[in-house]
Amino acid sequence: MEEILNKLIDENRHITQQGEVATYIPALGKADPWDLGICIADMDGNIYKAGDYNKKFTIQSISKTISLMLALMDNGEELVFEKVGMEPTGDAFNSIIKLETIMPSRPLNPMINAGAIVISSLIKGKNKEEKFQRLLNFMRKISGNDKLNINKEIYLSEKSSGDRNRAMAYFMRDVGIIEGDIEDVLDVYFRQCSIEVDSIDIAKIGLFLANRGVVPQTGERVVSEHIARAVKTFMVTCGMYNGSGEFAIKVGIPAKSGVGGGIMASIPHRMGIGLYGPSLDDKGNSIGGYKMLEDLSKSLNLSIF
Template sequence: MQELIDNIVKKNSELTKKGKVADYIPALSKVNPDYLGVAVKDSKGNLYYSGDYNKKFTLQSISKTISLMLALMDNGEEKVFEKVGMEPTGDAFNSIIKLETMVPSKPLNPMINAGAIAIASLIKGKNSEEKFGRLLSLFRKISRNDKLDINEEVYLSEKRTGDRNRAMAYFMKDVGIIEEDVEEVLDVYFKQCSIEVDCVDIANIGLFLANRGIIPDTGEQITSEHIARTVKTFMVTCGMYNASGEFAIKVGVPAKSGVGGGIMAVVPHKMGIGVFGPALDEKGNSVGGYGILRDLSKEFNLSIF
C-alpha cells in the first residue's frame, strides 16, 4: 500500500506544471505550486501518507461540508433548505448570475459560495465569534486535532478582497435569504475558509463522514447518519464545482475541493482521503490532487457507482 501511494504521488507530480495557484486571494498566491501530498486513513485506523502531506493549507471550500452539517444540526432540514437549494449548477463556484435570474432568488446548493454564505448565517450563536467558535470546535473534534486554527494572513486577505462574496451576501440580505447582519455572517464565512489543516486532518474528517457521522477512535456519534449522508450526497453532486459530473465518472467517490489546493474524499464505510496540491485547473480543483484520487480509485476500485 505505501509503495503504491508513493508511486501515485510521484507519477502525478508532473501534473502540477499544468495548473496555477489561486492568485485572486493574495495570500494564496505565495504557495509553492509544486507541492503535492496525500494521506489515507482507513476504517481500521491505518494511516498512509506520501509527498507533501504535512504542508499546511487552508480549507477554503472544503469547510462548506462541515458548516452545512452544523447548520442542519442547529436548524433541521426544512429551515436550511428554505434558504438554500439542493441542485447542482453548471456555473463557477463564485458566480452571481443565478441569484438574480432564478425564482425564488436562493442559492442553488450549499457548496457554491452564495450557498455557503447563506449556510453560515444559519449557524447558532449570539455573534460571529460564538458562531465561528462552535464551528472551529467541531472541526477540531472530528479532525482529531485540537490545535486547528485560522491562518490570520489568509483570513485578512479574504476579508479585504472578498467583494464578490460581499455583493452576493448583500443581495441575499435584500431578498430575505440572509436575516443576520451581513458583515457578521461574512466574518464567519471568511474565517471558516481560513482554517489551516494538513492532509492528515482532511483524511480524518473524511473518515468521520465515511463512518456515518461517528468518530472512529472514540465511537462518539457527532451527527446523525442522515445528515452525514446528506453532506456526502452534496459532495457527489456539487463538491467539485462544475467538474462534479466528470469527477463522479472518473473517480466516483464523494469529494470536496477548495482553492487552497486541498481535496477531501470519502469512501463510505472504508476510508477518508486528504490530498493537497495548490496548482489548480481552470475550474478551481487541484490538478495533481485530482490525478492522485483518479489513480487511487482505479487501483483500489473505490467508485461507489
C-alpha cells in the same frame, strides 16, 4: 499502501505544472505549485501518507461540508433547505448570475459560495465570535486535532479581497435569504475558509463522514447518519464545482475541493482521503490531487457507482 501512494506522487507531480495557484485571494498566491501530498485514514485506524502530506494549507471550500453539518443540526433540514437548494448549478463556484435569474431567488446548493454564506449565517451563536468558535470546536472534534486554528494572513487577505462574496451576501439579504449584519456573517465565512489543516486532518474528516457521523477514534456519534449521508451526496453532485459530473464518471467517489489546494474524499464504510496540491485546474480543483484520486480509484476499485 504507502508504496502505492509514493508511486502516485512520483507519477503525478509533473502534472502540477499544468495548473496555477489561486491568486484572487492574494495570500494564496504564495503557495508552491510543486507541492503534492496525500493521506489515507482507514476504518482500522491506519494512517498512510506520502509526499507533502504535512504541508499546512487553508481548508477553504472543504469547510462548506462542515458548516452544513452544523447548520443542519442547529436548524433542521426544512429551514436550511428553504433558504438553500439541493441542485447542481453548472456554474463556477463564485458565480452570481443565477441569484437574480431564478425564482425563488436563492442559492442552488450549499457547496457554491452563495449557498455556503447562507449556511454560515444559520450557525447558532449570540455573536460572530461564538458562531465561529462553535464551528472551530466542531471541526477540531471530527478531525481529532484540537490545535486547528485560522491562518490570520489568509483570513485578512480574504476579508480585504472578498467583494464578490459581499455583493452576493447583500443581494441575498435584500431578497430575504439572509438576516442580520452582513459583515458579521461574512466574517464567520472568511474565518472558516481560513482554518489551517494538512492532508491528515482532512483525511480524518473524510473518514468521519465515511463512518456515517461517528468519530472512529472515540466511537462518539456527532451527527446523525442522515446528515452524514446528505453531506456525502452533495459532495458527489456539487463538491468539485462545475466539474462534479465529470469527476463522478472518472473517479466516482464523494469529494470536496478547495482553492487552497485541498481535496477531501470519503469512501463510505472504508476510508477518508486527504490530498494537497495548490496548483489548480480551470475549475478551481487541485490538478495533481484530482489525477491522483482518479488513479487511486481505478487501482483500488473505489468508485461507489
